[in-house]
Amino acid sequence: MRITFVYPGIAIIGFNSLGGNCHDTISINLGMGYISSYIKKNSSHSVNLIDLRDLRGWDHYESKLKKRMPDIVGIYCNTVNYENSLKCAEIAKKQGKTVIMGGPHATLDPHLLINTGFVDSVIVGEGEVSFLKAVNDIEAGRVIDKVIQGEKIDNLDDIPFPDRDLYNMDRILNSAGIFPYPNRYIGIVASRGCYYNCSFCQPLERKIFGLKVRMRSVANIIEEVKDVIKKYDANFIMFECDTLTTKKVWALELSKEMGNIGIKWGAQSRADTIDDELAREMYKAGCMVLFIGFESGSQRMLDLLRKGITPEKSIRAGKICRDNKILIFANYMLGMPTETTSDLDMTYEMIKKIKPELHSPSYFAPIPGSDLFDYCKEKELIKVTSYEGFVRNPINEKIKGIDYKNLDVYRDKITRCRKLWWTESHFAKYVISRWIFLISRGYFKTFIIEFVENMPTIIRIPARNLRNAFRKDSRCDISSEKKS
Numbered sequence: 001m002r003i004t005f006v007y008p009g010i011a012i013i014g015f016n017s018l019g020g021n022c023h024d025t026i027s028i029n030l031g032m033g034y035i036s037s038y039i040k041k042n043s044s045h046s047v048n049l050i051d052l053r054d055l056r057g058w059d060h061y062e063s064k065l066k067k068r069m070p071d072i073v074g075i076y077c078n079t080v081n082y083e084n085s086l087k088c089a090e091i092a093k094k095q096g097k098t099v100i101m102g103g104p105h106a107t108l109d110p111h112l113l114i115n116t117g118f119v120d121s122v123i124v125g126e127g128e129v130s131f132l133k134a135v136n137d138i139e140a141g142r143v144i145d146k147v148i149q150g151e152k153i154d155n156l157d158d159i160p161f162p163d164r165d166l167y168n169m170d171r172i173l174n175s176a177g178i179f180p181y182p183n184r185y186i187g188i189v190a191s192r193g194c195y196y197n198c199s200f201c202q203p204l205e206r207k208i209f210g211l212k213v214r215m216r217s218v219a220n221i222i223e224e225v226k227d228v229i230k231k232y233d234a235n236f237i238m239f240e241c242d243t244l245t246t247k248k249v250w251a252l253e254l255s256k257e258m259g260n261i262g263i264k265w266g267a268q269s270r271a272d273t274i275d276d277e278l279a280r281e282m283y284k285a286g287c288m289v290l291f292i293g294f295e296s297g298s299q300r301m302l303d304l305l306r307k308g309i310t311p312e313k314s315i316r317a318g319k320i321c322r323d324n325k326i327l328i329f330a331n332y333m334l335g336m337p338t339e340t341t342s343d344l345d346m347t348y349e350m351i352k353k354i355k356p357e358l359h360s361p362s363y364f365a366p367i368p369g370s371d372l373f374d375y376c377k378e379k380e381l382i383k384v385t386s387y388e389g390f391v392r393n394p395i396n397e398k399i400k401g402i403d404y405k406n407l408d409v410y411r412d413k414i415t416r417c418r419k420l421w422w423t424e425s426h427f428a429k430y431v432i433s434r435w436i437f438l439i440s441r442g443y444f445k446t447f448i449i450e451f452v453e454n455m456p457t458i459i460r461i462p463a464r465n466l467r468n469a470f471r472k473d474s475r476c477d478i479s480s481e482k483k484s
């Protein structure tokens, strides 16, 4: 059978955006990459993928799909791309294809998709085993269920490495990349599942990956790291799993092996799972940055988020990273239900103490599938009117009862609390080597934008405007892509 997967990730960034300079434009969905490699290993079906970010528009999608002549179209569906996923399905259905959907939003509401009439089946949760079974059934003329519970693979080492070649890796890897990382950025998933229960994320995460956290063996991860270095000349690895640092022994072992490879890398972490020893070993092993969800400086807000941390722990984690020369990519939220100016002041005070090098503020968006979505729905707080509106960027209004003009003031004030790149020698080294790379490769515009934007923070806001003026599409400015 011929299978075409579709990645519809154009929400906020639009068509023809692949290889731009924000996370959404250089990250690929590894989920479909895993399903593809599993199919290729275990059957003779052929697989390819259409990435909407690599196309000019809907007509282009329509003609591309026609040319590929698939028997089955598999579409990823997350909340912010719900409308795009559905449009992909509608066009595929018009061409007479069998449409199967999966991914976060498909998992949380499969019947919503089935009831549109454009989707034949939805796979809930993980897709590798069940998608292949569905394809085999279709080939054999058997009728498949409309909603299929995805079967999990217990030992993640049994799944072959994700098939990244489905995507236009040339366009991604030959882009300028994003400040302050090296340009050839590759994401790797080292584990599936999460031990925590944050109310802005759960229970969706558990619905996809189950209750048990599964980690790959260090040897298996290292093999993939070596593989992507060889194949793509990768110079930066981002561990995209929810939290790399929950199991300290495993994280230490992984760090030791990463150190033997000698590549720069980053990971998602949590303020309560990082200590001095781990940070020291990680830095020694090439860890350049940790993405940490500090979320709020108000304990009342942290409790509402069920984050399980305290502002003191966050400040301590910030100090640990700083002492060990690891850059801090700070995720935090403004505009949670019932948040007051005094809560915002506490976030400001906390971030002032952490002084992260990199900020990713977001305006709280009640993501469907989370307990806080249900809370906001029940209290009729939701202001978002389209699925794309659930994006966490700190620009649009998401819920009632929040003074967003005041939030804009706090956002700008808080993002000014940062370490300046030239004040830390390790940070300065990363930045200078990046800028040498940009200049040597002729990315002058990107260099000028990054340079101006990273001048004293005082001009950061006008600098952002300058950056937007340079860009064709300015909406991908300071979005909050990574959460942990």
Ligand code: B12
Pocket: 009, 010, 011, 012, 023, 024, 025, 027, 028, 029, 030, 031, 032, 034, 035, 073, 074, 075, 076, 077, 078, 079, 080, 081, 100, 101, 102, 103, 104, 105, 123, 125, 126, 127, 128, 131, 189, 193, 200, 201, 202, 204, 205, 208, 240, 241, 242, 367, 368, 369, 390, 391, 392, 393, 479, 480, 481, 482, 483
């Ligand atoms: C890396 C990552 C990103 C990357 C890459 C995104 C991607 N699509 O993979 C980037 C930086 C682009 C990103 C951006 C955003 N992300 Co994100 N991201 C993640 C993260 C941390 C890991 C993704 C991953 O690789 N998982 C591992 C693989 C194996 O799992 P998977 O992709 O889900 O795939 C499996 C199944 O879902 C299923 N499946 C997937 N696709 C398909 C397709 C078919 C046909 C079938 C049958 C099955 C199937 O089978 C796969 C294999 O088992 C997840 C959290 C998580 N733990 O998954 C959040 C997560 C997916 N992101 C999330 C969010 C909210 C966002 C943003 C909206 C944030 C923002 N800026 O506001 C943006 C949206 C960008 C966009 N335009 O779509 C939410 C999604 C919630 C929702 N209801 O949609 C998650 C779940 C985090 C969370 N709990 O809040 N993200």
Ligand code: SF4
Pocket: 194, 195, 196, 197, 198, 201, 202, 205, 242, 243, 270, 483, 484
């Ligand atoms: S936000 Fe991060 S730490 Fe919290 S439950 Fe979700 S994945 Fe786990």
